[in-house]
Amino acid sequence: MSKVAVVFHSGYGHTLRMAQAVADGAGAELVAIDAEGNLTDAAWETLNAADAIIMGSPTYMGSVSWQFKKFADASSKPWFSQAWKNKIFAGFTNSASMNGDKHSTLHYLFTLAMQQGGIWVGTAQMPSNSKAAQRNDINYVGSFAGAMAQSPSDSSPAEMPQGDLDTAKLFGQRVAEVTAKFRA
Numbered sequence: 001m002s003k004v005a006v007v008f009h010s011g012y013g014h015t016l017r018m019a020q021a022v023a024d025g026a027g028a029e030l031v032a033i034d035a036e037g038n039l040t041d042a043a044w045e046t047l048n049a050a051d052a053i054i055m056g057s058p059t060y061m062g063s064v065s066w067q068f069k070k071f072a073d074a075s076s077k078p079w080f081s082q083a084w085k086n087k088i089f090a091g092f093t094n095s096a097s098m099n100g101d102k103h104s105t106l107h108y109l110f111t112l113a114m115q116q117g118g119i120w121v122g123t124a125q126m127p128s129n130s131k132a133a134q135r136n137d138i139n140y141v142g143s144f145a146g147a148m149a150q151s152p153s154d155s156s157p158a159e160m161p162q163g164d165l166d167t168a169k170l171f172g173q174r175v176a177e178v179t180a181k182f183r184a
Contacts, residue, residue, distance in 0.1 A: 003051050004053075005030075005046050007071070008033065012058075012157070014149070014157050016032075017157045018149050018160070022056065022092055022168045022171060026052070028054065028172065037066065037069070051179050052178075055068075055092075056093065058095065059094065062101040063105055087119070088118065089116070090122070091147075093146070096151060103145065106145045125167065127142035128142070135161055136161055140161070140163050
C-alpha cells in the first residue's frame, strides 16, 4: 500500500479543513507546518518515507504563506540528496476571493515539486461551469492543476462550501490512485 502525506500550513483553519478532506480521500497522514514555519523531525521522516506528498497552503498576497515558504526553503536538504526524486506530488490552496490568484500558489507548489524531481498530479475533475452550476458542485472553482477552495474572508472554517471539501476529497482519492498505479 502506498504512503501519502499531506503537508500544509493553515493560518485561520480553512486550509486545515481542506487538508483534512484531501487526507480523507487519500488515506493520508497530515503533516502540519506550525505557526513559525517549522516541522518536527518526525514530520520530516514522514515526508521522506511517503510515496506521495500533497502540499497545501492558503493563498496570501498571490502566493504561499511565509510559513509554507520557510518549509519549502528547508526542503533544500532532501533536494540536495534527491531524496524526494520520483515521488508523486500534488497541491491545493484556499483564498477569500473567487480568483484570489490561487493559480499562482499552485504554480509555486508545482515548481517546488519539479525542483524536487517529482511527478505532478492534477485534479482530472471537470469544472462545474454551466448555467445550472451550483456553488456546492464539484470543482465549482474550476481548477485542473490542483484543488482550489474559496472561503469568504468573514466566514469560519465550518462555513466552507461543501462542494469545495468534496472536490478536495476526490482530489485526494485521485492522488492515491495515481500513486498506487505508479508504485505498482
